[in-house]
Amino acid sequence: MDNKKFEKISRALSDASRITILQEIRKKQGCLYCAEITDMLDLTQPSVSHHLKQLVDADLLIPEKEGRNIKYLLNQEVLADYIACLNFLRG
């Protein structure tokens, strides 16, 4: 993972709403629907859509279309790579 990618992931993780989204997905064994995420956040639907886009653009979430709905899955691999970079910083 290069620095640009590391920076992008860090930025995606630097917002309270997005942290909540990831934590809730974790609680649900790594998968949540868009509508569920919108319900649990105190934001309008377009704002939630924006935050989800940040997480998807950073590859932290993988979107899966199911008809009109979208299911978001946690990207374990990218998260593991990010953690590996942080561990490297520890020397």
Add this chain to the structure above:
Amino acid sequence: MDNKKFEKISRALSDASRITILQEIRKKQGCLYCAEITDMLDLTQPSVSHHLKQLVDADLLIPEKEGRNIKYLLNQEVLADYIACLNFLRG
């Protein structure tokens, strides 16, 4: 570590200059002087000072005064806590 703290650390990590600072400190076995950091970045001294403040405020760096100079040490403990939070997200 609560979400506010996690958010602050993520934000501190979401800038190219600050990532470089941490990487260079790692290369030097976890410790660098302010002047060395200013020299290696293509930014003015006040800008570097600003970035160092972000890292210190997030507790990622520990400043140690040595006369007129300041030595910055990597805070291994906080970095480990941050990594633990990320590992928790993996479920």
Add this chain to the structure above:
DNA sequence: TAGATACATTCAAATATTTCAAACTAACAG
């Protein structure tokens, strides 16, 4: 004590982020 050095702070300009209302697209139901 006077001048120099190391770093911080303040202020302002440029840029980026967050948020919502409004409008849009895609998929389903009848």
Add this chain to the structure above:
DNA sequence: CTGTTAGTTTGAAATATTTGAATGTATCTA
């Protein structure tokens, strides 16, 4: 086809971040 539901995109306002010039403060040196 028409209407509805799920989600995206656009545009604009509010706020935050990044950056550097100017200035301030603390420490060292002569």
